[in-house]
Every structure is written in C-alpha cells, then in structure tokens.
Amino acid sequence: MRILGTFAAWIAVLYLASPAAAWDATGHRIIAAIAYDRLTPNTRDRVDALIKAHPDYAAFTRDAPADPPARARAAFIAAAVWADTIKGDRRFYDETKADAQPTPTLPGYPDMKRHTIWHYYDTPYTPDGGRPFKKDQASALTALPRLLKEITHAPPELAAYDLPWIEHLAGDVGQPLHCVSRILKSMPAGDDGGNLVFVTPGRNLHGLWDDAAGRDTSDAYVTKYATDTMAEYPAPSKTETNPKKWIAEGDRVAITQVYTFGLETGSRDHPIALPESYVENARRVAREQIAASGYRLAAVLNERLR
Numbered sequence: 001m002r003i004l005g006t007f008a009a010w011i012a013v014l015y016l017a018s019p020a021a022a023w024d025a026t027g028h029r030i031i032a033a034i035a036y037d038r039l040t041p042n043t044r045d046r047v048d049a050l051i052k053a054h055p056d057y058a059a060f061t062r063d064a065p066a067d068p069p070a071r072a073r074a075a076f077i078a079a080a081v082w083a084d085t086i087k088g089d090r091r092f093y094d095e096t097k098a099d100a101q102p103t104p105t106l107p108g109y110p111d112m113k114r115h116t117i118w119h120y121y122d123t124p125y126t127p128d129g130g131r132p133f134k135k136d137q138a139s140a141l142t143a144l145p146r147l148l149k150e151i152t153h154a155p156p157e158l159a160a161y162d163l164p165w166i167e168h169l170a171g172d173v174g175q176p177l178h179c180v181s182r183i184l185k186s187m188p189a190g191d192d193g194g195n196l197v198f199v200t201p202g203r204n205l206h207g208l209w210d211d212a213a214g215r216d217t218s219d220a221y222v223t224k225y226a227t228d229t230m231a232e233y234p235a236p237s238k239t240e241t242n243p244k245k246w247i248a249e250g251d252r253v254a255i256t257q258v259y260t261f262g263l264e265t266g267s268r269d270h271p272i273a274l275p276e277s278y279v280e281n282a283r284r285v286a287r288e289q290i291a292a293s294g295y296r297l298a299a300v301l302n303e304r305l306r
Contacts, residue, residue, distance in 0.1 A: 022119065022175035025081045026222070027213040027290055031171040032080035033226040034294025036073050038235070039301060046305040048072040051079050053160040055108030076167070077222065083168035086114055108157055118143040118165070119172045120193055122181035123251040128263055130183040133190075140178065144169045144243040152304045167297060173243065174293030176258050176285075177206050179250030187265055194258070198266035199274050205266075208279070209258065212286030226294070233291035239299040246296060250289075257285045 023031070039047060051060065057075065060082075064074035086092045093103045095113040103112045121141040124132035144166070151162045172178045181190035182197075191197050194205035213225065240246065266272040 022172040022178050022210060023213055023286070023290065024210050024215055025084070025217050026215055026225075027175070027210070027286070028080040028084070028168060028171045029077050029217055029222045030213060030225050030229070030290055031174065031294045031297060032077040032167055033073075033222050034230060034291065035167070035170075035297035035301065036076050037226075038295065038298035040306070043302045043305045044072075047076060047163065047301060050156065050160045050163045050305075051075045053108075053156055054079065054164065055106065055160075056082065074219070077219075079164040080167040080171060082164040083115075083119070087116065108161065110158060110161060115143070115165075118169060120178040121173070121247050122190065122193065123179055123247065124190070125180050125182045125251070125255055125259070126184075127182070127259070128184050130185045130188060132183055140169050140173050141244065141247055144173070148243070148300055148304055166300070170243075170246075170297040170300065171290075171293050173246050173250050174289045174296075175209060176250045176254035176289065177209050179247045180254040180258075182259055184263060184265065186263075191265065196265070198268055198271040200271050202268075203271070205258070205272075208274075209282055209286070212282045213290055229287045229291045230294075233288050235291075235295045239295045241296065241300050241303055246293075249292075253285060253289065257281065 022028070036044070036047075051057065051072070052075070054060065060075040060078040061071060062078075064071045064078070087094075091103060091106060092112045092114045093100055094116060095102075096117060105112055115138075117138055118140060121139040122135060124134060126132050147162045147166050147169070151159045151166065154162060177193040181193055183190045187196065192206075194209065195207075197205040199205050199208055214221065216222075240249075260278070261272055261274065264272050
C-alpha cells in the first residue's frame with residue numbers, strides 16, 4: 001500500500017484500498033455488522049458514543065447515511081477496519097522496526113504506534129517434529145484481554161481509542177492463520193501464519209484465507225453476507241467470551257482445516273496447486289468463523305459496556 005500523508009488521502013485509503021489483513025476489509029465489516037445488530041440497547045448507546053468520540057470519526061462516517069441510527073451502524077462497521085488502515089498512515093509509525101521514528105502524538109490517541117504485532121498470536125504447530133518456539137512479545141493474546149479489561153473503566157477518550165481495536169482484533173483471531181505458525185524441519189523459523197506458503201502464482205496461503213469472505217465492501221454485500229451467515233450458523237446458547245479460548249479454537253481450525261495439504265511449503269516459483277474443493281471449504285470455514293467472531297464481539301461488548 002502506498003504511504004499517504006494527508007488526512008484526506010487517509011480517508012480515501014480507508015474506503016477504496018484493500019489492505020492485506022485478516023479477512024481483508026470485507027470480513028471485518030461483516031463481523032462488525034453481525035455484532036452491532038446483537039448489541040443490547042444500552043451497550044449500543046455506549047458504543048455509538050465512543051465511536052463518535054474517536055478522533056477519526058469523520059473518516060468512519062464518510063458517505064454514511066444521514067439517518068442517525070444508520071449512520072451510527074455505518075460508523076461502527078467502518079471502525080472495524082481502522083487498525084489495518086493505520087498501517088499505511090504516516091501519522092502512525094511501526095515501532096517494531098529498528099530504525100523506527102516516533103511521530104507526534106495527536107489529540108485523542110494514547111500513542112501513535114501501529115501495533116502490528118497485536119493482530120496475531122503464533123501458536124507453534126510442529127507436524128513433522130520441528131522445534132517449537134514462542135516469541136516473547138506483545139500479541140493478540142496479550143493485547144485483546146487487556147483492551148477488554150481497560151475499556152470497562154477507561155476514561156472516554158481512551159475507551160474511544162480502544163473500541164476499534166477490540167472490534168478488529170476479535171475479527172483477526174477468528175481467521176485461523178492469525179492463531180498459528182507452522183514450524184517444519186524445512187522451515188524452522190515458521191511460516192508466518194501461512195504468509196510464506198505460496199499456493200498459486202503470486203499468492204500465499206494467508207492471502208487465500210483473507211479473501212475467503214470476498215472483497216466487496218458495499219453495505220448491500222456485507223448485510224446480505226451477515227444475514228445469510230447468521231441463518232446458516234445461528235448463535236450458540238452461550239457464547240465464549242475468553243479471547244484465549246478464541247485463539248485456541250483458531251489454532252485447532254488451522255490444524256484441521258487449513259494445513260490439510262501435508263508438509264508442502266510452496267515457493268514463488270513452485271506454488272502448491274490446491275484443488276477447488278480446498279478453496280470451497282475455506283469459504284465454508286470462513287463463514288462459520290466470521291459468524292462466531294461476530295457473536296463473540298457482541299458478547300464481550302455487552303458484557304463490558306452494559
């Protein structure tokens with residue numbers, strides 16, 4: 001994604017570009033749509049107020065309906081993509097780089113870090129006896145529980161910052177490849193959540209799963225996908241609200257549904273040729289995971305923002 005410097009350009013990125021991230025923008029928007037429609041009236045009022053207080057609210061509501069309830073829903077859905085969008089926003093910086101240059105802290109933000117390592121947790125998967133390892137760093141496993149705890153009693157400005165992160169990370173860990181790193185003897189440093197496994201010319205495994213929900217970000221597509229998916233996968237009688245268990249579930253799905261092609265790794269020159277049945281199954285699993293993520297997001301917000 002091209003790095004942009006102005007606020008107007010950033011708005012264009014939010015609505016026109018397709019950042020490489022879990023489920024891409026489409027999946028995150030669907031998850032947010034499912035969750036928003038399941039919020040209690042009290043929780044929805046609190047959520048609407050927090051999103052409105054976010055410093056990028058103007059971007060969230062660009063081209064949103066004028067009708068207040070529809071506008072609030074549109075803002076919540078747009079906010080779910082924000083954590084990916086800032087990866088290409090010059091106001092923010094990548095603190096994980098050795099030569100990182102902090103940017104000025106702007107009003108409404110506790111910091112201007114991109115927090116790219118919050119988006120995933122690399123549970124080691126070693127199917128051929130590769131040597132497992134864990135990275136000692138922040139991750140979705142540490143960030144999401146902290147944000148959920150913090151938002152309950154945080155001052156409004158901080159809670160407004162936290163909410164889009166919670167929306168986004170709840171969706172991220174529903175994508176199985178954000179919960180695992182396959183470590184093989186032939187790939188001892190791990191496959192970076194499938195990013196290093198090439199499956200078609202110019203495309204990796206992670207990208208295939210990111211796109212499993214499609215790439216249409218229109219409200220019509222998002223609403224129909226959400227409605228159809230909830231009908232196909234109704235909410236359970238009790239929804240799990242522990243992010244640690246969400247990640248464990250994502251790891252299980254990755255092992256049983258993603259890495260079904262054996263120990264192949266693929267390469268740019270010699271990618272793995274996956275059958276259409278694999279792609280179709282990925283779409284089915286994505287629908288199920290997206291539904292679960294929407295239900296989980298609604299449950300934790302109803303629990304924390306009563």
